[in-house]
Amino acid sequence: MDYTFQFGELLPYSDLIARGVLSTVILAIVTTVLGCLLGTLGAAARAGKQTFLSRAVGVYVELIRNTPFIVQLFFIFFGLPTIGIKLTAGEAGLLAMVINLAAYSTEIIRAGIESIPKGQLEAARTLGLSRTQTFTRVVLPPALEKIYPALTSQCIIVMLGSAVLSQISVEELTFAANFIQSRNFLSFEVYMVITVIYLLLAILMRQGFKLIHYFMFPNLRARS
Amino acid sequence: MSLVSINNVHKYYGSNHVLKGINLEIGAGEVVSIIGRSGSGKSTLLRCINGLEAYSEGGVVVDQMEVVYDDRQIRKLSKSVGMVFQSFNLFPHLTVGQNIMLAPKLVRKLPESEAKVIAQEVLAKVGLAEKIDSYPAELSGGQQQRVAIARSLAMNPKVLLCDEITSALDPELVGEVLKVLEDLAAEGMTLILVTHEMNFARDVGDRVIFMHQGLVWEEGDSKTVLANPQTPELSKFINAVL
Numbered sequence: 232m233d234y235t236f237q238f239g240e241l242l243p244y245s246d247l248i249a250r251g252v253l254s255t256v257i258l259a260i261v262t263t264v265l266g267c268l269l270g271t272l273g274a275a276a277r278a279g280k281q282t283f284l285s286r287a288v289g290v291y292v293e294l295i296r297n298t299p300f301i302v303q304l305f306f307i308f309f310g311l312p313t314i315g316i317k318l319t320a321g322e323a324g325l326l327a328m329v330i331n332l333a334a335y336s337t338e339i340i341r342a343g344i345e346s347i348p349k350g351q352l353e354a355a356r357t358l359g360l361s362r363t364q365t366f367t368r369v370v371l372p373p374a375l376e377k378i379y380p381a382l383t384s385q386c387i388i389v390m391l392g393s394a395v396l397s398q399i400s401v402e403e404l405t406f407a408a409n410f411i412q413s414r415n416f417l418s419f420e421v422y423m424v425i426t427v428i429y430l431l432l433a434i435l436m437r438q439g440f441k442l443i444h445y446f447m448f449p450n451l452r453a454r455s
Numbered sequence: 456m457s458l459v460s461i462n463n464v465h466k467y468y469g470s471n472h473v474l475k476g477i478n479l480e481i482g483a484g485e486v487v488s489i490i491g492r493s494g495s496g497k498s499t500l501l502r503c504i505n506g507l508e509a510y511s512e513g514g515v516v517v518d519q520m521e522v523v524y525d526d527r528q529i530r531k532l533s534k535s536v537g538m539v540f541q542s543f544n545l546f547p548h549l550t551v552g553q554n555i556m557l558a559p560k561l562v563r564k565l566p567e568s569e570a571k572v573i574a575q576e577v578l579a580k581v582g583l584a585e586k587i588d589s590y591p592a593e594l595s596g597g598q599q600q601r602v603a604i605a606r607s608l609a610m611n612p613k614v615l616l617c618d619e620i621t622s623a624l625d626p627e628l629v630g631e632v633l634k635v636l637e638d639l640a641a642e643g644m645t646l647i648l649v650t651h652e653m654n655f656a657r658d659v660g661d662r663v664i665f666m667h668q669g670l671v672w673e674e675g676d677s678k679t680v681l682a683n684p685q686t687p688e689l690s691k692f693i694n695a696v697l
């Protein structure tokens with residue numbers, strides 16, 4: 232092998248890469264916040280009594296979990312304009328990510344809710360707490376605590392999945408890489424660099440989740 | 456005028472006839488022990504008194520409130536009826552103090568400062584004032600159960616229901632919980648307890664109710680009933696537990 236690596240050739244594109252990183256980070260943060268919020272609401276609906284709403288949420292969850300993300304994305308970006316819903320690539324990408332994470336987090340959080348012993352609910356009921364108070368104060372915090380690792384992983388998976396958004400020209404990290412590669416043909420160097428960046432982003436995100444965990448669950452600190 | 460009035464209460468779980476017409480009048484300040492074999496309907500009866508379970512027929516009146524299986528009514532009832540469970544059911548993510556202050560703040564709508572004073576009072580009553588900032592997992596079973604009692608007391612109930620609250624405890628921890636109940640009884644708290652602690656039922660309790668097959672099989676003054684059982688079923692039960 233007599234190939235000389237030319238990482239230096241990427242320097243002129245550092246701005247482009249930085250902008251890509253920023254887009255990916257913003258997509259990840261907004262998606263994580265909205266996806267987990269919606270997932271909590273979805274899980275609340277799923278865990279409650281069988282209603283039209285809980286069944287509708289069930290159908291949505293199954294639909295998203297059993298179809299490819301890229302198809303969901305294409306449907307939103309290329310399909311919806313047919314019925315008059317036109318979104319920019321960025322909007323469509325963000326919407327697809329949120330919809331995707333919300334479905335998975337609904338199932339994850341629901342599992343947490345269902346793991347809470349019935350006695351906790353009875354104690355809350357006996358103390359006179361309303362259903363909403365019981366859910367937000369008694370059920371949800373330990374439920375989130377239980378499924379926190381699974382939720383963290385899912386959020387990271389969806390962040391990494393944002394690479395697919397390059398297919399509809401959202402100018403995130405992978406899009407930047409594709410662009411640079413098409414100019415200088417340094418495929419190895421470019422994809423090597425963004426691989427490392429994705430890895431760092433994932434590690435950073437995991438650390439961020441750990442930090443939030445530290446403040447959200449002070450009871451676990453006390454025990455250890 | 457009774458504090459708790461149970462009128463011909465029936466309860467079915469599907470076709471399983473669990474309570475077969477229970478009649479009981481319990482006055483303020485009484486300490487009533489419900490005893491009987493497993494499956495005789497003791498827990499179900501207790502849970503019909505505070506609306507955790509819907510009864511199928513009859514009526515229950517507590518503190519002049521009809522007990523109906525309805526969210527709003529149960530919230531009203533929670534200010535008159537407290538309940539302590541075999542499995543403590545403390546909220547693991549909250550400190551002892553937060554566990555106790557939760558309902559006073561959310562249900563009685565007291566400000567934090569007043570709720571805190573109440574928490575300190577009830578904790579002192581169960582001898583755990585210094586544990587206010589501990590988490591349940593840091594306490595022994597006996598301590599957790601005493602916190603659970605304190606949490607109920609913070610709602611200032613007129614009657615406290617206890618469902619086998621010492622059954623999940625190691626034997627050496629039972630005494631400290633019974634001691635708390637004894638203090639409450641001495642202060643005039645109305646207690647209805649499902650229990651297997653016969654000595655406690657005899658020495659602290661005023662009245663014993665022996666349930667068998669969904670019926671009040673025998674009842675009366677605790678010392679008399681336990682010393683002179685009138686039915687072979689109660690004799691057999693007493694011999695089995697002593």
Ligand SMILES: Nc1ncnc2c1ncn2[C@@H]1O[C@H](COP(=O)(O)OP(=O)(O)O)[C@@H](O)[C@H]1O
Pocket residue numbers: 468471473491492493494495496497498499500
């Ligand atoms: N949630 C329930 N669903 C169906 N059957 C129940 C339920 N709870 C109790 N039972 C039945 O009711 C009967 C009385 O139970 P319980 O009141 O718990 O008795 P005890 O407390 O005296 O042991 C038992 O036969 C039990 O199987």
Ligand SMILES: [Mg+2]
Pocket residue numbers: 497498499618619
């Ligand atoms: Mg029982």
